[in-house]
Amino acid sequence: ALAEAGREEEDASRFLTITRRGGRKALKVSNWVGVLAVGEHVIEVLPKPAANREEGRQMLLAMLRTAYPGAFRLFTEHGFSPEKMPLYEAFMQLFVESVEHVVRRGLRHDYVEVEENRRYFAGRLLVAPHIRINRGLHHKVYTAHDEFIADWPANRLLRAGLELVLRRSGGDVQRRARQLVFAFQDVPPSRNVDADIRRLRVDRMMQHYEPALSWARWLLKGLGPFAPDEGARVRSVLFPMERVFQHYVGFLLRLKIGNLELEPSRRLLKSTHRYMMRPDYRFKHNGSQMIGDAKWKLLDAGSIKIRQADLYQLYAYGRMCLNGGERRLFLFYPETGGMPGEEYEYNDDTALKLRIVPTPLPKGQSFNFRDLANNLFQRMGLSI
Structure with a gap:
C-alpha cells in the first residue's frame, strides 16, 4: 500500500523511489528528513549517520533548532525529551507548546468586517443586498460594520491545528490540546486553510504567534515535496536535509x-x-x-x-x-x-x-x- 501511494503521488519522484530489499518492495528516500504519513502508516525519515532511531531523532531535532530557530524556539526553553517519542508526536507536542505560549500571552483580536441583517442601524448600509433581502421588511437593515473579535485567520489556523492534534495524537498531548480548545471556543476552525494563510498579517505585536503559526502551516498543509489538500492520502512534514545541514554548519561557524x-x-x-x-x-x-x-x-x-x-x-x-x-x-x-x-x-x-x-x-x-x-x-x- 505504501509503495502504491508513493507511485500515485505526482511529486514523489523528486525524493521517493521504489526499490527492493530482501525480496520485498521498499521506499528509498533521498535528501529529505522528517515524517511521511501514508494513510494510517507513519514513516520516520531520519539522518543516516545516526546509530539508532533515538539518536536519529535527537540529531535531527538538534539540527532543526539551528535551521528553523523560530519554530523550535520553545523547544530550547523546555526540558521534554522528544527523541524518546515518535517524531510526529514530537512535532505535535511542539505545536501544542507553542499554542500554550500564545494563550498565556492572550489571543490576539482584530477588527473584522461583519455583514448582518439587523433591526438597528450600525456601520454602513449595503444597498444592493438590503434591497434584495429586505423587500417589504421595513424593520430591518442590511449593514456591514467592524467588530473587534478573535475570529480571524491566525486564530482559525491554530484552532484547525488543535483539531488535527485531537484526531491524531493521544495521551498527554491530546489532553493538553483538548484544554486549549476551550480558549478558542469563540473561534471556528479554518474552513479554507489556503485562504486564511494568504490573509495572515503578522506584525511586531504578533511575534509570539510565529512558532505556533509555523507549526500550524506545516501540520495542516504539509512541508516538503508533498503539499496535499484535505483528504489526501499522503501527508508530510519533511525538511530538505541539504538546507538543514547548510544552516547547521553556518550556525557553528557563527559561534566562532x-x-x-x-x-x-x-x-x-x-x-x-x-x-x-x-x-x-x-x-x-x-x-x-x-x-x-x-x-x-x-x-x-x-x-x-x-x-x-x-x-x-x-x-x-x-x-x-x-x-x-x-x-x-x-x-x-x-x-x-x-x-x-x-x-x-x-x-x-x-x-x-x-x-x-x-x-x-x-x-x-x-x-x-x-x-x-x-x-x-x-x-x-x-x-x-
Missing part, C-alpha cells in the same frame, strides 16, 4: 566568527543575471579570506570520493570572490566513522587551498553546540 556572511549572488557573465555564483559562506579569519560550501553526502572513510563538479564549483568561487592574500576553501561534509580531514592545493598559480572538513554532528544527550563549533574549527585547521 561573528561576521560570517551568507554570500550575496555575483554575476558570472557580464551581459546577464541568469548565471549567478552563490557560495554558502564567506568570511575572514586572522587576515585570511575564506569560502565554504556544505554538502549533505556521506563519504566513505576508506576512499573519499568527491564529485568533480563540487571541486570545480568551489574553485570558481575562489577565483571570482577572493582577491589577494591567503585564500582558503572548505568543503563541509557530515562526519562518518574514521573520515579524515584532508587539505589540497589547486595545481595552478592561484595558491588556493582546499580542505575537506568532516563536520561533527550533535550526537548523544550531552552534546554542546559551542564544543561542536570548537571541534569544527580545529578540523578546519584554524586557531580557536
Whole structure:
C-alpha cells in the first residue's frame, strides 16, 4: 500500500523511489528528513549517520533548532525529551507548546468586517443586498460594520491545528490540546486553510504567534515535496536535509566568527543575471579570506570520493570572490566513522587551498553546540 501511494503521488519522484530489499518492495528516500504519513502508516525519515532511531531523532531535532530557530524556539526553553517519542508526536507536542505560549500571552483580536441583517442601524448600509433581502421588511437593515473579535485567520489556523492534534495524537498531548480548545471556543476552525494563510498579517505585536503559526502551516498543509489538500492520502512534514545541514554548519561557524556572511549572488557573465555564483559562506579569519560550501553526502572513510563538479564549483568561487592574500576553501561534509580531514592545493598559480572538513554532528544527550563549533574549527585547521 505504501509503495502504491508513493507511485500515485505526482511529486514523489523528486525524493521517493521504489526499490527492493530482501525480496520485498521498499521506499528509498533521498535528501529529505522528517515524517511521511501514508494513510494510517507513519514513516520516520531520519539522518543516516545516526546509530539508532533515538539518536536519529535527537540529531535531527538538534539540527532543526539551528535551521528553523523560530519554530523550535520553545523547544530550547523546555526540558521534554522528544527523541524518546515518535517524531510526529514530537512535532505535535511542539505545536501544542507553542499554542500554550500564545494563550498565556492572550489571543490576539482584530477588527473584522461583519455583514448582518439587523433591526438597528450600525456601520454602513449595503444597498444592493438590503434591497434584495429586505423587500417589504421595513424593520430591518442590511449593514456591514467592524467588530473587534478573535475570529480571524491566525486564530482559525491554530484552532484547525488543535483539531488535527485531537484526531491524531493521544495521551498527554491530546489532553493538553483538548484544554486549549476551550480558549478558542469563540473561534471556528479554518474552513479554507489556503485562504486564511494568504490573509495572515503578522506584525511586531504578533511575534509570539510565529512558532505556533509555523507549526500550524506545516501540520495542516504539509512541508516538503508533498503539499496535499484535505483528504489526501499522503501527508508530510519533511525538511530538505541539504538546507538543514547548510544552516547547521553556518550556525557553528557563527559561534566562532561573528561576521560570517551568507554570500550575496555575483554575476558570472557580464551581459546577464541568469548565471549567478552563490557560495554558502564567506568570511575572514586572522587576515585570511575564506569560502565554504556544505554538502549533505556521506563519504566513505576508506576512499573519499568527491564529485568533480563540487571541486570545480568551489574553485570558481575562489577565483571570482577572493582577491589577494591567503585564500582558503572548505568543503563541509557530515562526519562518518574514521573520515579524515584532508587539505589540497589547486595545481595552478592561484595558491588556493582546499580542505575537506568532516563536520561533527550533535550526537548523544550531552552534546554542546559551542564544543561542536570548537571541534569544527580545529578540523578546519584554524586557531580557536
